[in-house]
Amino acid sequence: MAYAKVFPGSAGPLDLRHLRHFVVLAETLHFHRAAERLHLAQPSLSRSIRTLEQDLGTLLFLRNQREVRLTSAGAALLPEARLLLAQAARTQRLMQDIGRGDAGLLRIGFISSTAITLLPFLLRGFRAAHPRVRLELQEMSSAAQTRALLAGQMDVALIRDMEAGPDIRQHSLLRERLLLLVPTGHALVEQAPVSFSRLVDADIVLLRREVAPGSYDRIWANCLAHGLQPRILMELADSNAVLSMVAAGLAVSFLFSSFAQAARPGVTFLPLQDEMADSEVSLAWQEQVAQQSPALRSFIRLAQSAFPLLD
Template sequence: MERPELALHHLHAFLVLAEELHFAHAAERLGIAQPPLSQQIRRLELKVGHPLFVRGPGRVALTAAGRELLPAAQRALAEVADGLAAARRVGDGRAGRLRVGFAASLAPTLLPGLLSAFRADHPGVELDIREMTTAPQVAALQDRAIDVGLLREPPAEPGLAVAELFAERFVAVLPAGHPLAAGRRVAVAALADEPFVLLPRSCGPTVHDRIVGICRDAGFEPRVVQRAVEWPTVSALVAAGLGVSLAPEGVRRIRLRGVVHRRITPDTARSTVAAAWREGNPDPLLPRFLAAARTVRPSSEHAR
């Protein structure tokens, strides 16, 4: 189908003349002389192939063709105006869509405060929230499937920028009836003979290696009997008595009957929570989201 090449200022001139029905008044309203207005109307009539106005002394009237064109012209200019306003809002970072990946263990700590703060300041922005472990988040960032990730222990990857948000201690995750649960703290070395429930290394290599490193520093290699891809599942398996675990302290916020959390000694290791994004991402929403992430503190009294 042939697409008509219509200049927007011709449609605008047509609408003003259709409202004024007087060339001199329409020209004055448009801020142009009467001859250029007449030329614009003539060019539009040539595109249509029929007169749009009946010219008379002083005043004019719409023809049948003009009356048919009028609502379409009004809709076209209104849509263009709406589109320009929407584009400005997106360009200003006041509207648009941001795809956010997040680690499940951040759902009860960082995520609620961050999303509430960001939405309060950016009510016109659509947030597409996707739960992912660290490795899939990194892949999704590289594939442009998400715009920003909230993750633990982000690995160093070419093309990705990272900003640390906060760090957490590690805690021992124990079945409620475990003998070591009676104390306020647990020596890591006391876990040497315990079966462990851990994340697969493929889901979060750095945090996995950090936990294994804590055990090695205490003089043993953890005996892993079960793996789970999310911390809530790790906690559930511990509650079921399958083993113990070491986890970032934010896991305390996962309320699950049959599980207790205890500080460990030594407690020098920390789990880093960070935001990651593609270097050079021009989306104006990204720096606004990162600014919110840097100011929101996790909803855990134990995070530091």
């Protein structure tokens, strides 16, 4: 019985094509039938198997004119080869899915007010179209989100009242008005819409300026315009804390109209009589990142379609 020689050492890296040919031959143990399954000429299959044996430095098959059998090395290789080919197929599908925006990771930053209706709306639409994309969400101030975008730590951001700079693209989503928050049953409820001049004796809690600089500056500007030196009880970093302070009857405050859609017992939202510029919420991203991320491009298209450019 004439067997192929043993190959000392490895001649090169493994080739997945040779592994596929090996698996089919190992399953059929017949060169002609294996070549037919692979749509190869039989000499080409023989060369492929010899190359794999050279690469591995060992015989994989014992063959003569009557039979083809796996060697012990071939038998050991067969389950490993199947695993490698399955993993390669999964990797190929994953890369194709990522290329279509159907898989991968999307890192989204947001401000607290958008978590009430805007962000859930966008996430529902995106998840319906791309259920396999993994989402990472982080609540941050608008300024912190801008820094994270520039540092490559975030893919897309929902920011308020910011010109993020020349390296950041923005799309305006919506405009909101500031509303006055008072404890339920407060005397100002009967005076709505409320003028700033009515707040002369009121204790006020505000979001810190670094959290919401646009609204903070608007409130101060309107107070000063009405000759009012506001009695700031405290400045807080979280909108929930603001709501809790108002609900406890300790102070009045200001939040954007989106918060009125998340009712809080003990808090009443009132319109303001005095005109203040609207607050603008925008989607922000780096164009060079979007060019490399189909998932991000899809998220941007969804937002732009749902919220056409504001006038």
